Amino acid sequence: MNTLPTASLSADNVAPIMSVRGVNKTYAGGFQALKNINLDIRRGEIFALLGPNGAGKTTLISIICGIVNASSGAIIADGHDIVRDYRKARATIGLVPQELHTDAFESVWATVTFSRGLFGKPPNPAYLEKVLRDLSLWDKRKQKIMALSGGMKRRVLIAKALAHEPAILFLDEPSAGVDVELRRDMWRMVRELRAQGTTIILTTHYIEEAEEMADRIGVISKGELILVEGKQALMRKLGKKQLTLTLRQPMTGIPANLNAWSLELADNGQALVYSFDTQKEETGIAELMRALAEQDIEFKDLRSRESSLEDIFVSLVHRPKETAA
Template structure:
């Protein structure tokens, strides 16, 4: 099947001369959860805003479920739901009125059963008659999600969806996003919480200074770019690493009491076997070992640093 979002040669230069996007090419597949990561000012929100029709691109094309966002704006926009970062909503409207109005904006016929399901899924049903101004920040965030889902979009953008919410609500939202994916909705999220992307995303895109640094399946990315460390607590401390082991990525720690071996995840089996064999040849014994693996956050920081360099 063709991608649900297809972006080609997308650029955005503001009147000030700042180039927020520099020739972005990206395909997002149907039914996936795609996480867009990047530091502040990297271009994440600009990219989302262009796809959602809030900001005009300087050049390039975007198709949303087959519809050009410039030439077929209404058809494209009807396919998209957006949950923005900011908690801007109708303060003195009731939850029910705000969600019902959002559905009507897209020309959808009234469907109280669908709206009730959305509110129940977000634990908002008992708040349906409450004024939005009286809700907590976390509940207001849920209302924004309910509004975005009111017209049954096939694409949902979540721009920093869990910013400022507590851990319990964050996990509730993760479960809700997984449920949407299971029902066929494509979810694109930006987040500063790397563990959020690691927990939920199928694919990861990293953007920096308006350019996509990498787009990769999450597990493939962690396998290709991840590092592992094996820390061996030695029977006898070493003053220095023997010359015969100088070709290995080894470091001494804790005054020579711990030998640290860093290796690619892909080379795990052969690397460890070769290390232990060569340690034995040098008469180096160990009494304990501990392994650790780079997280998605480590990989993200490494990619951004490389891009800056």
């Protein structure tokens, strides 16, 4: 894996906390899991990496965290090359893995304390107590991990990842197999960590997770990063609005002089549907209303709907490659 000079990372004279350049991963047998990934993560943001199962999310995280070697490319984490300065780079990163694997015969307190020491951090019982209390684990600190429920074990993984006070926290599919209470606690903690300056990278295929928390979103599909955009900008740029008019009298067809609005009939002719880009001005609605009145087409109800992040994600992932960027 090539190294990347930190001097080349600056953008507007401010270096991102993490920079990924030209990362590829090909496994034995020729399967290419990642294809020329280029990505900058801003300091203090919550970045959500979205993609279906098998898209390459976990492979990318595993490379950044030193678990898997890239076939080519370079990564800088908080100013440290992850190959040349592995120990320093890894010390800046906390990882909550997707799979549940913990020291089954250790107590919660022992495993979290060990994780902190593993990175050369001096003892800080007060900090570890706060982490365990925030995760509702303080009352379980003396219990062996093997005696905990699955949800509690996942809380322990989060505590272990936070034990050495990392500047960058990876959450790999954090909602996989967790209950609603843990998901809510985890989202609260993520916001608090971000407020304290921690950078959060979240990988998920649960769209509501990204919609709830992320500042920016990246979409990965079949090993390629097809889009990186601010959440609100993404929804403005790629979202659509839909106006549905419930008619007083059903229609069998749309009059020719309404063709300019690309209307669709729905509910067996009981409704007219008008779809338009969120970036376009909505003056077309007023014009449509006037045109309907001129045609003596009356409606008894109307409702509007805006694209969700899930709608946009699905359209991006299933869009033909040549138009996905």
